[in-house]
Amino acid sequence: MRVAVIGAGVIGLSSALCIHEQFHSLVPSLELEVYADRFTPHTTSDGAAGLWQPYLSDRGNLQETLWNKETFDYFLGHLHSPAAKEMGLFLISGYNLFTEPVPDPCWKNIVLGFRNLTPKELELFPGYSYGWFNTALMLEGRSYLPWLTNRLMQRGVKFFHKKVESFQELFSQGVDVVLNCSGVRAGNLQPDPELQPGRGQIIKVLAPWMKHFIITHDMKSGIYKSPYIIPGSEFTVLGGIYQHGNWSEENNAKDHKSIWDSCCQLLPPLQKAKIVGEWSGLRPARPSVRLERESIRLGNLQAEVIHNYGHGGFGITIHWGCAMAAARLFGSILQEKKQLATPPGPRL
């Protein structure tokens, strides 16, 4: 049973790990392979700050709220494990700021200690009249992706640095199931007009005195278009760019100025922060995550694809819930192919 995962960002690697963890002992012939044209530290996930926070609105996708919650709860449970540091996992508190009152988000009870900001706190942020404080998780891509890679390598999963041009290419080599975790470039494998790049740019600075994330919102402009500051374990990420349909991965001077000026205005101490890097990435934006099976007829064979892409700017936030869902889809494929006598679960 050869399973090929396309994509080595947070979605591809976590889906691979989830499937291997759940099925390797049940399916002795399971061979897992990861194909990608980019590996850490060159994936989209590597540029993300790593803060767990969904969008403000669930866009009508209750399933996604559930996957977000599963992810948060899973990693909250791992906070005290010895692997946490290596994974880049830690707790962080911070502020969401608005210029007008807004309804509480659907994730208010998922995070810890969610509350409204007090008047004294709001005085710290001139121009913002409403806000939230809560404690959430950070899962830094720069640490998490290498950690996932190591776990997979330990499990004998093979990695191939290769740009896959079609699903057919893999099936003709004898792959039985393909996991399509190709992120923003999924359209190259199968056209999907709903998938668009949501270009972001960030400035990395040294600001070790920053202990809180600060995310501002402009309800009229939309998500990620308002300045945000997210301190990591080594450097702090300044951002606030979201350009729908822009495929450029080049850093843009105008965007740089916009990020720098707006973040320094939000937090004057940043004026003294040292800039140590800059990065642009393409969020794989879609009205909803595509997480579903597709059976493809190839001659007299039925090839199975599990799509798991389109996680926008909340890939890290939602990834584990999606990986589990992808694993469930894989389980149903195995059942149909009679590779599994019984579904995975406690043996009687």
Add this chain to the structure above:
Amino acid sequence: MASPKVAVVGAGVIGLSTALCITETCPSCSVTVLSEQFSPNTTSDVAAGMLIPHTYPDTPIHRQKQWFKETFTYLLAISNSAEASDAGIHLVSGWQVFKSTPKEELPFWSDIVLGFRAMSEAELLKFPQHRFGQAFTTLKCDCPPYLLWLEKRLKATGTQMSTRKVADLWELHSEYDVVVNCAGLGAHQLVGDKQLFPVRGQVLKVRAPWVKQFIRDGDGLTYIYPGIHRVTLGGTREKGSWSLCPDAGTTRDIFDRCCSLEPSLQGAQDIEVKVGLRPSRQCVRVQREVLSQGGVKLPVVHNYGHGAGGFSVHRGTANEAAHLVGECISALQGKCLASRAKL
């Protein structure tokens, strides 16, 4: 008296902030800071500098609250300005957790810090041995940066700073018009204050940059305070111990206690061990006194005995001491006028 000469003895957070307040309230004064030690070798340099007040048994609560409020307000403004990183001042959020519910659920300072509230059940799950907790946001003054910033501000006003061991306040009477005693634990020797006693604190300063929140056990013995580059792990409160030598067994014990509150600290690197002697007293001594010998008088203002709460109240007590210095100078100028009037 054109330019009253004021000597401030002591260059820890109290001495430097008091000197700065004096330059602000009395711009015509010429201020000199005299100290045996300067940053990074003061008691203040060992402290984490967290703004979480210590309660002094014999100081009225409203006075402690006023001191804390003035200090918090002053530092909050700096923390939100371009000066913040130079001054080493930053906001930090976290939790104070209790193994059993404290008698006083609302400390006197709860409405001064930001966002004070009881911890939720979900938050308490992170602390299985603790049953009650408080969450809030407060400020931290990292040392040495804060002391160095105060020194820089002082130098900009023309304040002189001089390394000198003052053995007796009286030795300054011929050079200075007013002496301000911010000698901390040194006041035990300097003015023979037997009510002053050390409370020894050993701390570890470690690199653990993923720790973004403070955690403090309500018993005051175990705490984790993330600073700019290092996290301070504590601690001990050994009343009457004068030893400045780190103790290896204590280091192990502090590390274990902190790891049980925050397991990820097992991965902490570059552990440095420091010891400071908190200059403790039942009440902070902010008071005027006049020393006299053979008809010669020397006005003195005392500002010492802040124990475990120095950073939390430093600006408030510095303001009060500066005000008392102003009174001393007015009194001296009154005498000058009076004696001239006699001619």
